[in-house]
Amino acid sequence: MKFAIALFSAPHAPSSRRALRFAEAALASGHEIVRLFFYQDAVHNASNAAVPPQDELNLPAEWGVFVRHHRLDAVVCIAAALRRGVLNEEEARRYGRPSANLGEPWDLSGLGQLHEAAQMADRLVCFGGP
Amino acid sequence: MATLHLLSHSPFGDSRFASCLALLGRNDALLLTGDAVHALRAGSTPWESVQQLPEGIAVFALDEDLAARGIAPSGRVQPVNYPGFVELCCRYEKVNSWL
Numbered sequence: 001m002k003f004a005i006a007l008f009s010a011p012h013a014p015s016s017r018r019a020l021r022f023a024e025a026a027l028a029s030g031h032e033i034v035r036l037f038f039y040q041d042a043v044h045n046a047s048n049a050a051v052p053p054q055d056e057l058n059l060p061a062e063w064g065v066f067v068r069h070h071r072l073d074a075v076v077c078i079a080a081a082l083r084r085g086v087l088n089e090e091e092a093r094r095y096g097r098p099s100a101n102l103g104e105p106w107d108l109s110g111l112g113q114l115h116e117a118a119q120m121a122d123r124l125v126c127f128g129g130p
Numbered sequence: 131m132a133t134l135h136l137l138s139h140s141p142f143g144d145s146r147f148a149s150c151l152a153l154l155g156r157n158d159a160l161l162l163t164g165d166a167v168h169a170l171r172a173g174s175t176p177w178e179s180v181q182q183l184p185e186g187i188a189v190f191a192l193d194e195d196l197a198a199r200g201i202a203p204s205g206r207v208q209p210v211n212y213p214g215f216v217e218l219c220c221r222y223e224k225v226n227s228w229l
Contacts, residue, residue: 001220008229014164015138018192025212031220123219128229129138130164 001031004121006114007042008128011052011059016045019127020062027070035117036067036074038106040128043081046074049101067105075117078108132157134222138164141176146228151179159188159222161215167195170207181205190218 003026009015023033038046050060067074081102082091088108092100102108118124135158141147147169150160160180162169169176170191180189183206193209196202203209210218219225 003219018138018163021212022215025216029213029216031216123225125136125219125225126227126229128227130140 001123002034002121003031004035004037004114004117004124005033006037006039006117006124006126007045008040008126009130010041011045011050012056013041013128013130015127015129016042016059017057020059020066022125022127024066033070033072034120035113036072037114037117038074038076038080039111039114040077040080041084042128043076043084043086046076046081046106047086047101048103049099064105072105073107074105075107075109075113076102077111077114079111081108131155131223132159133224133226134159134161134218136161136163136225136227137166137169139228140165141169141174147176148179150228151183154183154187156184157186159190159218161210161218162189162191163195164192165195165199167191167199167201170196170201170203172204180207190214 005023007019045060045063047060052058086102087097087100088102089100135150139146171177189207190210191203191207193211196209
């Protein structure tokens with residue numbers, strides 16, 4: 001079965017962790033993830049600048065490892081990211097910001113990518129809220 | 131077409147839970163995660179509503195969230211782990227998250 005997974009919540013929300021555990025279980029069960037889409041506050045999951053307390057889960061780091069390891073298509077909504085200061089090199093340069101905090105394995109792109117993922121997948125599963 | 135409804139908000143904080151129950155189709159299912167598992171506190175109003183759902187509606191709850199809140203699943207509630215969660219998403223034709 002082909003899954004598209006959309007995440008709407010910040011890294012410190014339990015739903016971000018739930019989404020990751022679900023994604024891991026989906027692949028472990030032999031399913032395919034056609035795309036991960038990070039929207040709204042979930043764009044912070046793709047930031048490489050977050051420093052969570054050492055005794056807490058580092059979810060942005062865990063997502064990065066997961067996406068890289070499985071070579072997944074992980075798209076971050078560009079409009080949601082820019083307004084929250086989550087920028088790659090190109091956008092930091094374009095808007096004259098002093099640094100970038102988003103790199104590989106993430107892609108900044110538009111909401112159309114979520115729509116396309118929903119068309120490609122057998123199931124769209126959304127995670128957000130608490 | 132049966133839908134799996136995914137809830138994570140506490141039933142005591144807002145009206146999502148009540149709205150969801152009102153919209154359930156005959157063969158839909160509920161999967162309670164996070165604070166939504168508080169709906170299974172025996173004797174509470176949401177728990178009464180769950181007990182009164184029609185037979186055809188299956189009720190699932192994520193086991194780690196039950197354990198974290200010290201709630202023992204009873205009656206019609208079926209605990210699931212993450213592989214079970216994935217399997218439910220395959221079993222039902224649509225997954226509707228109450229974000």
